[in-house]
Amino acid sequence: MKTGAKILLMTDFSEVAGYATFFAKEIAKKVQGKVEVMHILTTPVDWVNLEKEKEQFYPETLQEIATANAKLFALVGEFEHLGILATSSLVYSYGSETVFEHVINSKPDMVIMGSEGRGSRKPFYMGSYAQKMLRNIKIPLLIVKDAPIRPEIKKIAFLTTLEENQKPVLKKLQTLSSLLGAQIDLIFVNTPYNFYEDQESDERFEDMKDGDSSIQQFLTNAENPENGVMYYAERNHPDILVLAKSEKSGITKFFTPSLTxxxxxxHNFPILSICLE
Known part of the structure; x- marks a missing residue:
């Protein structure tokens, strides 16, 4: 992520959205970026094209709009208090296509949103917009589920296949980590289906790091990538876990949107999904 980057924060004003807001503040502050705070309001009719005189027939929607605008105003104020340039947008949704269109037109460098996870009753999060965004948008997407474990972002873990096409993702993370003052951990999970002997894995690690001695490498032997990630995370507590996904089948061995x-x-740790170029 570059200096002056734009962050799109998607919020429903819930507790978990507050955790996502923390990450938006931290990243925007360190990269000297700007933030657009977006709230999606599901309406019973096509509100954008509804005639003005007919809005009175939907008093509950009018109240929801007023409440959302007040909360957006307060959130923008929080960012501005930290010296971060911020704007807000209220999106009237008649379907997920409206959301995708707004995200694309906004042209952010990163999207940040919360996820209540399994069993959530909130349709905005995983199982709906977040899941579709994860599968369909090519913009880096950070999904947050729980309160941050540190007052600052200090450790970024990159789960990698050690393949050549993942080098550009690591380069982006090096830029971001430098701005954040964070450590990068490079993780490879040795599985029976994607196995490297020690010499080959060491060579691939060195090739990936390209002389950057500040990057720490971790090799974990596990039956599958998810088990390996959990073994690493339980012992090293990353602030953000990064996965690179491909839009083309066959390019990566196992890091697909389904794993993310x-x-x-x-699991509860924040996950940043970045598309391979």
């Missing part, structure tokens, strides 16, 4: 979704559903 499984990790988001089952």
């Amino acid at each position: 979704e499984n990790l988001v559903r089952a």
Whole structure:
């Protein structure tokens, strides 16, 4: 992420959305970026094209709009108090297509949103917009489920296949970690289906790091990537776990959107999904 980057924060004003707001504040502050705070309001009719005189027939929607605008105003004020340039947008949703269109037109460098995870009754999060965003948008997407474990972002873990096409993702993370003052942990999970002997894994690690001695490497032997990630995370407590996903089948051996979704559903650490170029 570059200096002056734009962050799109999607919020429903819930507690978990507050956790996502923390990450938006931290990242925007450190990269000297700007933030757009977006709230999605599901309306009973096509509110954008509804005739003005007919709005009175939907008093509950009018109240929801007023409440949402007041909360957006307060959130923008929180960012501005930290010296972060911020704006707000209230999106009237008649379907997920409205959300995708707004996200694309907004042209953010990163999208940040919360996820209540499995069993949530909130349709905005995983199982709905977040899941569809994870599967369909190419913009880096950070999904947050729980309160941050540190007052600052100090450790970024990159789960990698050690393949050549993941180098550009690591380069982006090096830029971001430098701005945040964070450590990068490079993780490879040695599975029976994607196994490297020690010499080959060491060579691949060195090739990936390209002389950056500040990057720490971790090799974990596990039956599957998810088990390996959990073994690492339980011992090293990353602030953000990064996965690179591909839009083309066959390019990566096992890091697909489904793995990211499984990790988001089952575990609490924040996950940043970045598309391979």
